[in-house]
Amino acid sequence: MNDDSPNVPVSPDDLAAYALDAHDADDAAAIAAHLDASPDDGRREQDLRSAAGEFAAAVVTEVTPAPGLRSRVLAEARRRREPAVVIAGSSPIDVHRVELGRAILLLRDLTIDDWTRPVDPPELDGWTVHDVVVHLAANETLLAHQLGVPLPGIPETATDNEGRTAQAHARHAGRPPALAVAELEAAAEATSAEVAARGEARLDEPINWWGGRSPARIAVLVRAFETWTHADDVRRAIGASMVVPPPASLLTMAHAACGLVPRTLAVRGGLRPGRLVRFRFTDLGDAGWDVDLGAVGGVRPAGDDAVDAEIVTEAVAVCRGISARLDPRDLIFDVVGDERLARDVIDALPALAVI
Amino acid sequence: MDERHQASWAERVLVERLSGGDEAALVDLYDRYAGFVYGLAVRTLADRQIAEDITQEVFVYLWEHPERIDPGRGTLRGFLGTLTHRRAVDTVRREEARRRREARVARETGEVPDVAAAVLRADTTGRVRTALEVLPAAQRRALELAYFQGYTYRQVADVLGIPEGTAKSRLRLALARIAENLDSPTSEHSERWV
Numbered sequence: 001m002n003d004d005s006p007n008v009p010v011s012p013d014d015l016a017a018y019a020l021d022a023h024d025a026d027d028a029a030a031i032a033a034h035l036d037a038s039p040d041d042g043r044r045e046q047d048l049r050s051a052a053g054e055f056a057a058a059v060v061t062e063v064t065p066a067p068g069l070r071s072r073v074l075a076e077a078r079r080r081r082e083p084a085v086v087i088a089g090s091s092p093i094d095v096h097r098v099e100l101g102r103a104i105l106l107l108r109d110l111t112i113d114d115w116t117r118p119v120d121p122p123e124l125d126g127w128t129v130h131d132v133v134v135h136l137a138a139n140e141t142l143l144a145h146q147l148g149v150p151l152p153g154i155p156e157t158a159t160d161n162e163g164r165t166a167q168a169h170a171r172h173a174g175r176p177p178a179l180a181v182a183e184l185e186a187a188a189e190a191t192s193a194e195v196a197a198r199g200e201a202r203l204d205e206p207i208n209w210w211g212g213r214s215p216a217r218i219a220v221l222v223r224a225f226e227t228w229t230h231a232d233d234v235r236r237a238i239g240a241s242m243v244v245p246p247p248a249s250l251l252t253m254a255h256a257a258c259g260l261v262p263r264t265l266a267v268r269g270g271l272r273p274g275r276l277v278r279f280r281f282t283d284l285g286d287a288g289w290d291v292d293l294g295a296v297g298g299v300r301p302a303g304d305d306a307v308d309a310e311i312v313t314e315a316v317a318v319c320r321g322i323s324a325r326l327d328p329r330d331l332i333f334d335v336v337g338d339e340r341l342a343r344d345v346i347d348a349l350p351a352l353a354v355i
Numbered sequence: 356m357d358e359r360h361q362a363s364w365a366e367r368v369l370v371e372r373l374s375g376g377d378e379a380a381l382v383d384l385y386d387r388y389a390g391f392v393y394g395l396a397v398r399t400l401a402d403r404q405i406a407e408d409i410t411q412e413v414f415v416y417l418w419e420h421p422e423r424i425d426p427g428r429g430t431l432r433g434f435l436g437t438l439t440h441r442r443a444v445d446t447v448r449r450e451e452a453r454r455r456r457e458a459r460v461a462r463e464t465g466e467v468p469d470v471a472a473a474v475l476r477a478d479t480t481g482r483v484r485t486a487l488e489v490l491p492a493a494q495r496r497a498l499e500l501a502y503f504q505g506y507t508y509r510q511v512a513d514v515l516g517i518p519e520g521t522a523k524s525r526l527r528l529a530l531a532r533i534a535e536n537l538d539s540p541t542s543e544h545s546e547r548w549v
Contacts, residue, residue: 017501021445022511053436055436073415080419185365245379246372248377
C-alpha cells in the first residue's frame with residue numbers, strides 16, 4: 001500500500017485495518033485519497049469505523065477523570081466557540097424536548113442496582129427509581145394519546161395522573177426497566193414531533209389533560225417540569241447531583257412558576273386582591289416578573305412600578321418549591337417591602353404539587 | 356448497521372442542542388461521556404495526563420464541530436469512541452517515534468532511557484476479556500494489539516509472527532464479528548440499558 005493513486009483499489013482487509021487506524025502514516029494517506037475518490041468504499045469504511053467505535057463503547061470500562069478537567073474543557077470550549085446568548089425563554093416545545101432528552105440519557109446509564117433504589121419525596125413513599133420512570137412513561141404516553149399520536153401497544157386507558165400511573169405500575173411490575181425507558185422515549189419522540197408540527201400558534205388549542213381541558217402548551221410544559229423534577233428524584237436516589245435546566249428552559253419554567261403563584265395562594269389562604277409582588281431571579285441575570293396576587297394568571301415581566309414586596313432569590317429554588325422538592329423554610333430569599341406577604345407567598349409554593 | 360446502533364432520539368436532541376450553541380448541552384455531554392472517553396484514552400495510552408489532554412481535545416472538537424456527528428451512522432458513544440481512538444493512536448505513534456529517537460540517542464551516549472515514562476499499555480480488564488471471548492483467539496489477539504495498543508497491522512504481524520496479509524485479514528474478520536456481536540443481548544453494552 002505505497003501507491004497514493006486514488007484509482008488503486010483498496011481491499012476489504014485494508015479498509016478494515018484503516019478503520020482501526022492500523023495503517024502507518026504513508027499507507028493511511030494513500031487510502032484516505034482513495035476513499036475521497038470512492039464514495040462506496042468511503043461508506044464501507046465509515047461503517048467499519050462505526051463498528052469499531054461501537055465495540056469500544058461496549059467494552060471499555062469507564063474511568064472518572066480528575067475533577068478539574070471538566071472546568072478546563074468548558075473554558076477551552078468557550079474560547080474556541082462562544083456559547084449562544086440567552087435573551088428569551090425557550091418555547092414549551094423546546095423545553096419539553098430538552099428535559100425529556102436529558103432525563104432519558106440519565107436513565108440509559110442506570111445500573112441494575114440503581115433501578116431498585118428508593119426515592120425520597122414523601123408523596124412517593126415506597127416508590128423505587130423504576131416506579132418513578134414508569135410514572136413518567138405513563139404520563140408521556142398519555143400526552144401522546146391526547147395529542148392524537150398514541151403509542152402502539154400501550155393498553156392504559158385512564159386519563160388522570162394517578163389512575164394512569166397505577167395502571168402502568170401494574171403492567172410494568174416484574175418487567176425489565178428498559179421497557180419503561182423505551183416507552184418514555186418513544187412517547188417523547190412522538191409528542192415532540194407532534195407539537196413541533198403544530199407550531200407555536202396551535203399550542204393554545206386545548207387538549208384533554210388530567211381529567212380537564214388545558215392548552216397544549218400548558219400540558220407540554222407541565223410534562224417538562226415534571227420530568228426535570230422526577231429526574232432529579234432519580235439522581236438523588238442514586239447519589240448523583242441534581243441538575244438545573246439550561247438557562248433558556250429555566251426562564252420559561254420560572255415564568256410558569258410565577259404564573260402559578262396566585263393559584264397556590266388561592267389554595268393556601270386565598271387570593272390577595274390589590275397586592276403585587278415582584279420576583280427577581282439572581283440565577284437568571286436578575287430577570288423577573290410582577291405577580292398580581294389577586295388574579296389567577298396575573299403575571300407580567302417585571303417593571304419599575306412600586307410593588308408590595310420584591311422577592312430576590314433563585315429561579316431554580318422557586319421551581320423546586322412549586323414542585324415540593326424544596327421546603328419553603330429552606331428557601332433562601334431576600335425581601336424589599338412587606339416581609340410577611342413575601343413569607344406567605346413562599347410558604348404557599350408547594351400547594352399545587354402532585355405526584 | 357442496524358437501527359439499534361443509530362443514535363437514539365435523546366442523543367439526537369443532545370446533538371441539536373450542541374449545534375445551537377447551548378453550553379449546557381456540552382456540560383450534559385461531558386457529564387455523560389467523559390468517563391468513557393477518558394477510560395478509552397487511558398486504556399490505549401495508560402498515561403493519565405495524556406489521556407486528559409485527549410479527553411479535552413475530543414469534547415472541544417465536538418463543541419466546535421457538532422455538524423460532524425452523523426446520528427444515522429451510530430450511537431453518540433460509538434462516535435466518541437472513534438474520535439478518541441484516532442487521537443490516542445496518533446499519540447501512541449508519536450510517542451513510539453520519540454522513544455525510538457531517545458533510545459538511539461541513549462545508545463550513542465550511553466544513557467539509559469526512562470522506559471516507564473514512555474507509552475504504557477493498560478491491562479485488559481475482565482470486562483474487555485468477556486466481550487472479546489466471542490472472537491477466535493487469533494482474531495482477538497490481533498484486535499487487542501491494533502485497537503487497544505495502537506499497533507499498525509505490520510506491527511501486529513510482527514508481534515504475532517504471521518504474514519502481514521494474515522494480520523489484516525484477522526482484523527477484518529474480528530471487526531465483522533464485532534459488528535455481529537453488537538447485536539448480542541448478552542453484551543455488556545446491552546446490560547447497561549437494563
